Amino acid sequence: MEKNEIKQLTANQAAGAKLASRKLALLANDQKNKILAAIASVLKKQASEILFQNEIDVEAAKEAKLSEALIDRLTLNENRIEEMIRGVMEVASLEDPIGTIIADWTVPAGMQIQKIRVPLGTICMIYESRPNVTIDATALCLKSGNAVILKGGSEAINTNHALVHAILPAAKEAGLPDGAIQFIGTTDREAVLDLIKLDNLIDLVIARGGEEMVRFIRQNSIVPVLAHGKGLCHTYIDKSAQIDMATKISINAKCQRPGVCNAMETLLVHKDIAQKFLPIVCGLYAKAGTQIRGCEITKKIVPQVIEATEEDWSSEYLDNIISIKVVESIDEAIHHINKYGSGHSEAIITDDKEAAQKFLKEVDAAAVFHNASTRLHDGWVFGFGSELGISTQKLHARGTMGIKEITTTKYIVYGSGQVR
Amino acid sequence: MEKNEIKQLTANQAAGAKLASRKLALLANDQKNKILAAIASVLKKQASEILFQNEIDVEAAKEAKLSEALIDRLTLNENRIEEMIRGVMEVASLEDPIGTIIADWTVPAGMQIQKIRVPLGTICMIYESRPNVTIDATALCLKSGNAVILKGGSEAINTNHALVHAILPAAKEAGLPDGAIQFIGTTDREAVLDLIKLDNLIDLVIARGGEEMVRFIRQNSIVPVLAHGKGLCHTYIDKSAQIDMATKISINAKCQRPGVCNAMETLLVHKDIAQKFLPIVCGLYAKAGTQIRGCEITKKIVPQVIEATEEDWSSEYLDNIISIKVVESIDEAIHHINKYGSGHSEAIITDDKEAAQKFLKEVDAAAVFHNASTRLHDGWVFGFGSELGISTQKLHARGTMGIKEITTTKYIVYGSGQVR
Secondary structure (H helix, E strand, C coil), rough: CCCHHHHHHHHHHHHHHHHHHHHCCCCCCHHHHHHHHHHHHHHHHHCCCHHHHHHHHHHHHHCCCCCHHHHHHHHCCCCCCCHHHHHHHHHHHHHCCCEEEEEEECCCCCCCEEEEEECCCCCEECCCCHHCCCCCCHHHHCCCCCCEEECHHHHHHHHHHHHHHHHHHHHHHCCCCCCCCCEECCCCCCHHHHHHHCCCCCCCHHHHHHHHHHHHHHHCCCCEEEECCCCEEEEEECCCCCCHHHHHHHHHHHCCCCCCCCCCEEEEEHHHHHHHHHHHHHHHHHHHEECCCCCCEHHHCCCCCCCCHHHHHHHCCCCCEEEEEEECCCCHHHHHHHCCCCCEEEEEEEECHHHHHHHHCCCCCEEEEEECCCCHCCCHHHCCCCCCCCEECCCCCCCEECCHHHHHEEEEEEEEEEEE | CCCCHHHHHHHHHHHHHHHHHHHHHHCCCHHHHHHHHHHHHHHHHHHHHHHHHHHHHHHHHHHHHCCCCHHHHHHCHHHHHHHHHHHHHHHCCCCCCCCCEEEECCCCCCCCCEEEEEEEEEEEEEEEECCCHHHHHHHHHHHHHCCEEECCCCHHHHHHHHHHHHHHHHHHHHHCCCEEEECCCCCCCHHHHCCCCCCCCEEEEEEEEEEEHHHHHHHHCCCCEEEEEECCCCEEEEECCCCCHHHHHHHHHCCCCCCCCCEEEEEEHHHHHHHCCCCCCCHHHHCCCCEEEEEEHHHHHHCCCCECCHHHHCCCCCCCEEEEECCCCCHHHHHHHHHHCCCCCCEEEEEHHHHHHHHHCCCCCEEEEEEEEEEHHCHHHHHHCCCCEEECCCCCCEEEECCCHHHEEEEEEEEEECCC
């Protein structure tokens, strides 16, 4: 397609979504749940066609020699389709956030004011590789009364196409307003640039993907963006930590799934516990095949480690690599985290309640943990049902983003003739 | 100053604010109130010096033939200084939002999770003419534990300079961390462009001024922006409205202060009440010197009105001008508002509860009023104390913005060794 054709098509789809959003905002919870049930049911029925299309994408990805990690994220199987279906049903079972009265008061002038929760309108989801996002995002947007525009990665185009074309007729039959789910079928990157300029039609762009993609969208979007940002997470082992707990959490936070945003990248260790703790934890890291890059003091205690450079403190490895630094004090640990961290998830391991309080208060991050693994920063673990990602920004949504984060509010004022 | 010098100076000031914000976040409410009291007290003492500097600005504005309205907003007098002082004390008396526990629950894994309110960090206020914003914004930022960077309009430079240099020493003596209030002393517009690119140092830009200035900041800022946007507000007179109430509110919403964002620009009138209502309200508008631009039907009923053009429906006059349209139905009124309105403040006047509910539900705006004037959309009226402006965007803050709107949240997780 020509650039102009793409622009026109994209704008038409966004306009269709905007129009549908007015109707979606008024749907009753029962109606929305009926649509979600229809989506879940048709995914089950059409699983084999979806898996067939997914194989085409996976074969192409293998031929293009894309990374193992990406191919893993791209690949569907019956289990993963089951998970999607469970996710849709889970979203259906959530309380309808729309119409909730958040505050209700009467002012001296005699008017009653209510602050109520309403949908944002039209949400554009821009994401990479994982096809489950197509279904997760659709379910969360519909439940919260928003229209959704789906722009997935080109590597998953056949799978995403199959998913959307499976659910669309079923959802429509169950009462979905026309145009409420828009699928951007072109793999041309131009379409992304077009979408993020449509601030009169799109209320929110959610960017979920690699650092480069997210930065590009942040810098070029006129539409407000919520970004699933990078996670450069730390665990600080205080001098009053229990060695067993510190070891278990340090291994879990790094090794359980190193490629995700809430995995730990840097371990900070108080100097008074380093001599005892580091040989134990480094031994276990070595067993787990983790590459260790340590500061000078770490290297003195465990000579086998590679020497860390300044660059290591600001690296999100997303890999089975850890950097370790011995610190003089809890203040140095907090300072290091606030300087190098990405404001995602940070943990302190200690039995000293005062030290814990200081850390929880002074560390500037979306989630701070006392005696628990940063890997637990997750919508499912927190009890929010599905999640749209984890926001490292401070405005509107911070930390794990669920259904409430794609709503806004509205003041409703009941008067009896008041003027100013 | 050279461009590079301005850039360096601006970046240094922002870095100073960032550093101070870490300390501000930890200040106790008593300490913050002590600082605010010191500010209030010194403003009283130095009123005459402030008024002297203000006269210099006002004289210059008159010589430059700036508009009457702007000169009015720029001018201080003893009353207005008293108002500023009352504002500071009012902010001091507000409950400290920082540290408030918004949610508190325990998850099946056994961890206790708290969502608590924390400051945003560093807030950059970019505004025009009204010098009271210098003090209002400073008070709200300090109370909420944020550092503030003040960039006022060049027309108010001497007044703002005098205000900041009055309060700074007093606030410091009362315990304000060094660097917590930064005043951009240059009137070079280059400084604005520099500020809105400092996303690693500034957490939020608040833009409060003319439409052009706000649009420039929105389109060029990498830092998230909250904008005090334009207000194209409507009042819809339903067929079941009481004529008296409809008249009183229609006159108030347009004429009480036509130059502000929550004033009405377009009056929509149901066809069944137009014959009776329009002659009365148009007579009163004529008395008030309001220019009336009506649709074809309005002109048939009240021949004296000027004929409205398509452009009128999307005009924020900010002046003593009104456009009037007769509509076939409440649906046409809602459609007109959702098409032309700016999502600010919208009102329906009716005794029909069903019609009211339909309007309140289907109109997409920050605040919708039943039987009250749009002029009442205001932080003071709503009981929030001071306000930072009225947001017409949907993310983070919608409608009148008070102290909570310049905070964010943080999850605090208490574990006992949990891993994933």
